[in-house]
Amino acid sequence: MSSPVIEQIQKQIAENPVILYMKGVPDAPECGFSAAAVAALKSTGHEFAYVNVLKAPMIRERLPSVSRWPTFPQLFIKGELIGGSDIVVAMVKDGSLLPLLAAASQPA
Numbered sequence: 001m002s003s004p005v006i007e008q009i010q011k012q013i014a015e016n017p018v019i020l021y022m023k024g025v026p027d028a029p030e031c032g033f034s035a036a037a038v039a040a041l042k043s044t045g046h047e048f049a050y051v052n053v054l055k056a057p058m059i060r061e062r063l064p065s066v067s068r069w070p071t072f073p074q075l076f077i078k079g080e081l082i083g084g085s086d087i088v089v090a091m092v093k094d095g096s097l098l099p100l101l102a103a104a105s106q107p108a
Contacts, residue, residue: 005058009066013076016049017104021063022073023054030054033085037073040092046101048075077104 012019018041024030026038041048053060053072064070067081075082077100082088091097 003062005062006066009059009063012049012051013079016076017078018046018048018101019076020048020050020073021053021059021076022050023052025052026050031072033071034073037075037085037088040089040097041075043092044098044101046105077101 020026020037020041022029022034022037024034026042029035029038051059053063060072063072063074067074067076069081069084071084073085073088075084075088082091082097082100088097091100
């Protein structure tokens with residue numbers, strides 16, 4: 001069952017090697033979990049796209065059914081859900097996110 005919103009989400013995930021669905025924007029996160037994920041991602045020096053789900057209520061409503069992940073933020077790398085804030089922070093801390101980010105920034 002597809003809808004224009006689900007197609008839009010799938011297109012965003014496909015077109016952006018690294019994309020964070022978050023509350024707020026990277027320079028002004030609107031929840032602590034989004035702030036922690038952004039800080040962790042910024043610390044890697046890798047660029048990432050983002051979608052402010054507070055400004056996109058249809059995406060906020062539909063993304064959990066696409067990703068099978070109920071909360072925000074949600075980080076996708078190369079089309080794959082990595083996880084939410086706690087996972088992103090832990091992976092930056094243990095170094096396991098860097099190789100994924102490096103691979104995502106390589107041309108296909």
